[in-house]
Amino acid sequence: MNTEVKENCVITPELVEAGERYKAEANEYFKKQNYNAAIELYTKAIEANPNVAIYYGNRSFAYLKTECFGYALADASKAIELDKGYVKGFYRRAAAHMSLGKFKEALKDYEYVTKVRPNDKDAKSKYTECNKIVKKLAFEKAISVEDTKKNIASTINLDAMTIENEYTGPELEDGKVTLKFMKDLMELYKNQGKLHRKYAYKILLDVKAYFMKQPSLIDVVIGDEDKFTVCGDVHGQFYDLMNIFNLNGLPSETNPYLFNGDFVDRGSFSVECIFTLFGFKLLYPNHFFMSRGNHESATMNQMYGFDGEVKAKYTAQMAELFTEVYNWLPLAHCLNKRVLVMHGGLFSTDDVTLSEISKIDRNRQPPEDGPMCELLWSDPQTQNGRAPSKRGVGCQFGPDVTKRFLELNKLDYIIRSHEVKNNGYEVAHDGKCITVFSAPNYCDTMGNQGAFITLKGKDMEPKFTTYEAVPHPNVKPMAYAHSLLSLMC
Incomplete structure (x- = not known):
């Protein structure tokens, strides 16, 4: 035989x-x-x-x-x-x-x-x-000099940047973002226009200065009858981001949002996404929130398109400035002291507290291990315990790990993003671990729905809205990605 x-x-x-x-x-x-x-x-x-x-x-x-x-x-x-x-x-x-x-x-x-x-x-x-x-x-x-961090922001001279007469796009008013500016900006982007570099740099400098003053863990208070919306990854899918606002209303002081990381990369309208999000952050600093994702990092941006897109639409200097800004993005948000929201997930040890998260020194590129890495990279698994990450970074954590973390920190449940889900969301770990992913038909290939979560302060019960992808101009995902990743998407 x-x-x-x-x-x-x-x-x-x-x-x-x-x-x-x-x-x-x-x-x-x-x-x-x-x-x-x-x-x-x-x-x-x-x-x-x-x-x-x-x-x-x-x-x-x-x-x-x-x-x-x-x-x-x-x-x-x-x-x-x-x-x-x-x-x-x-x-x-x-x-x-x-x-x-x-x-x-x-x-x-x-x-x-x-x-x-x-x-x-x-x-x-x-x-x-x-x-x-x-x-x-x-x-x-x-x-590089170890003890002297290069500061791109300090080298930007806005006064030396002139607004050309032929520029007809939105303009900041007295250097400030207004609602009119934001509406005009979104219309400009829908028509594939470009914000003037002077205003783009001003937004980046202002939002960096704001984030630098924030802790790594942000406490968010939601009134009993107030609605609050949590969105997951949008990954440079600007036209789908606009659809979220069409479905759920523009951000405002009465319609607050949290975008939970991975704003950029893969989708080829990442510049449009990030300036829209940063603009709303400056307009409504106490009612619009942004968490860092694993793609708000230099290595990911160099490989998956954002770095190339910024250089194509603006300058290499601006690409470096984005890296500085991303280093100051908060790592997590705690809603009404009941729900923790982070991009990735939980930790390789059982002793991590909210107090420890709030004190993380985040002004750096994500490390390869430890709490900061795991907040950005970890994923849930169905079985109890922990396992090495399927991604090669962070860890996988089971229902028992989630339960112990919630008990230790007196929380109801966690919301995280980071993973494509067919329905745009997934409820796991006995309802205690919710994934929300807001980029439908991810990479123009996955066929998934997108979703966002709305909840009210009184009961903090998550409600899910799902939606399909909308058409976008004929610029393929990964159009600006490194040529070595041509195999990937």
Whole structure:
């Protein structure tokens, strides 16, 4: 009988045939961009025959598409372990490393491919681009001075910026954002216009000065009969952001909002999104709130499009200023001392208190571990306990972890974002962990609905509004992303 034996597992011809059948079915789901179904079927293929590198390689690609970079990395490494000649495995692993900002590790994989395939132009191109990033980062590290943080804001000279006569867009009044300015700005953006750089810089300088005075955890008070809205990721989908305001009303002192991170990247109207949100923050500072997400960071912005978009629409200097502003974004909000809202999730230890969160030194790029990292990166899981993150950063936390955190801090439940959900939201952990994601048809491919949460101060009971994506101008997601991520979206 023709069988293959590995790791005490007998692979019969029937199992080999089943593995191929599952793979073929998974490939069809992948083509339809139903990546979760593809992952399930690749997993069945692996269970039938765990010795085939391409099954792991294909599942790695599907994990990349669903932003499970930790799982993608593990699968790519397993594929390489099974077949050192499986070049796609090195590509997949490099893409996972790139997605996690681990450029040196990615460079090693691209270098290997160029050695085994010296005539492969694509491999050579990716190696060259990755090498440029590694050298640029090394240079920036070499010239940086540890005890002196470069301050771009202090180098901006607004007086030297003139408003050209032909500029017909919105103007600040006495240097201040007004409701008229915001309405005019949104109309300008709907028509694909551009805010004058002088006003753009002024908004960034003013919002940075405001955030610098805030703690890392913001306490929000909501009156008994007052409505409060929480939105999740919008990811540069400006026209869907406008739809939220159409459905739920413009922000105002009687219609407050909290946007829970990941305002930018992937969607190619990120500049429009962020200036709209920052404008409303300045207009209604006590009734419009913004939490930092994992994409409000330099590495993510360089890879997923925001950095390139700012440079295309404005300047490299402004891109650096955005990084400074993002470093001051609050990390979490506590609503009526009953509900904690953060972008990612909970922690790798059970002893984190609200007081500790409020004292986090956040003026930096997100670290690779610890409470600040976990607030931006963690995800819930269905089983109790904790597990390594599917993303390769942060942790996964179960219902018991959520329960203990809520009891310790005398809270009712948590709201977080960070994950695409088919219905735009998900209620998990016995109703104690709610995910809200506000970018419908994410990346123009996922087919998901978007959602936002409304609640009233009296009972703090979450109500969900869902909606479909609206049309946008023909600029594809990731249009400004780094060329090395062409595999990703």
